[in-house]
Amino acid sequence: MDLGIGGRVALVTASSAGLGRASAEALAGEGAKVVVSARGRARLEETAEAIRDAGGEVVAVAADVASPEAPGELVAAALEAFGRLDIVVANAGGPPAGRALEVDDEGVRAAVETNALASIRLVREALPHMRAQRWGRICCISSYSVVRPLPHLALSNLARTGLLAWAQTAAADLAGEGSGITLNLVCPGPHATDRMVELGGGGGAPMGDPGDFGRVVAFLCSQPAAFVNGAAVVVDGAQSI
Numbered sequence: 001m002d003l004g005i006g007g008r009v010a011l012v013t014a015s016s017a018g019l020g021r022a023s024a025e026a027l028a029g030e031g032a033k034v035v036v037s038a039r040g041r042a043r044l045e046e047t048a049e050a051i052r053d054a055g056g057e058v059v060a061v062a063a064d065v066a067s068p069e070a071p072g073e074l075v076a077a078a079l080e081a082f083g084r085l086d087i088v089v090a091n092a093g094g095p096p097a098g099r100a101l102e103v104d105d106e107g108v109r110a111a112v113e114t115n116a117l118a119s120i121r122l123v124r125e126a127l128p129h130m131r132a133q134r135w136g137r138i139c140c141i142s143s144y145s146v147v148r149p150l151p152h153l154a155l156s157n158l159a160r161t162g163l164l165a166w167a168q169t170a171a172a173d174l175a176g177e178g179s180g181i182t183l184n185l186v187c188p189g190p191h192a193t194d195r196m197v198e199l200g201g202g203g204g205a206p207m208g209d210p211g212d213f214g215r216v217v218a219f220l221c222s223q224p225a226a227f228v229n230g231a232a233v234v235v236d237g238a239q240s241i
Contacts, residue, residue: 004223006031010087013065016043018193020091022214028056035078037061066114071122087221088126090119091141100154115159136181137221144189148240171230182229189236
């Protein structure tokens with residue numbers, strides 16, 4: 001299937017490893033020009049080099065997506081490098097594990113800042129450019145905890161369900177505009193990533209292939225997915241049910 005995004009420009013945050021990297025690689029594999037971003041410069045450059053080696057066109061920008069200034073800087077970097085911005089994949093590292101009655105105020109603030117507000121800011125910065133061209137795809141990487149809260153990931157549950165509520169409200173607004181812009185969430189369960197190692201593995205459950213997950217993201221950012229809007233696509237091998 002031709003996803004219709006050859007020559008489009010995509011910005012993918014937290015994309016030096018794991019599901020963010022898989023998403024950037026999948027988009028580049030479909031012919032999109034990609035801006036990858038993460039805090040760590042060395043690993044980010046490794047990712048960019050791998051995309052170039054596979055024939056992709058990529059620019060690497062080191063940034064902390066949770067910083068209030070980062071979304072504007074990243075959008076500006078995409079425009080400077082490629083002259084436009086068509087696709088945004090908003091991703092960020094998950095908050096630390098912890099049970100609900102053990103969280104403190106600072107932990108809640110940090111989780112919301114990183115796993116909800118950062119995505120909202122990024123969408124806000126990208127929208128004027130997408131509206132001007134009357135085409136855009138926004139995909140926020142979330143978690144299957146939006147449909148099945150996990151007892152040991154209280155901060156993630158809190159921030160990601162908040163993002164889901166905001167994203168579906170925003171998607172309805174975009175549909176009402178007739179702007180040609182869609183906004184969806186993709187909600188992974190356990191995949192074979194460093195994050196899962198950090199959390200102690202998948203508890204014996206099967207783990208997904210990050211490359212397959214990246215291709216789901218690429219489809220949601222495609223031309224054929226024009227009528228997929230406001231969805232929370234769960235990619236978890238049925239573990240949430």
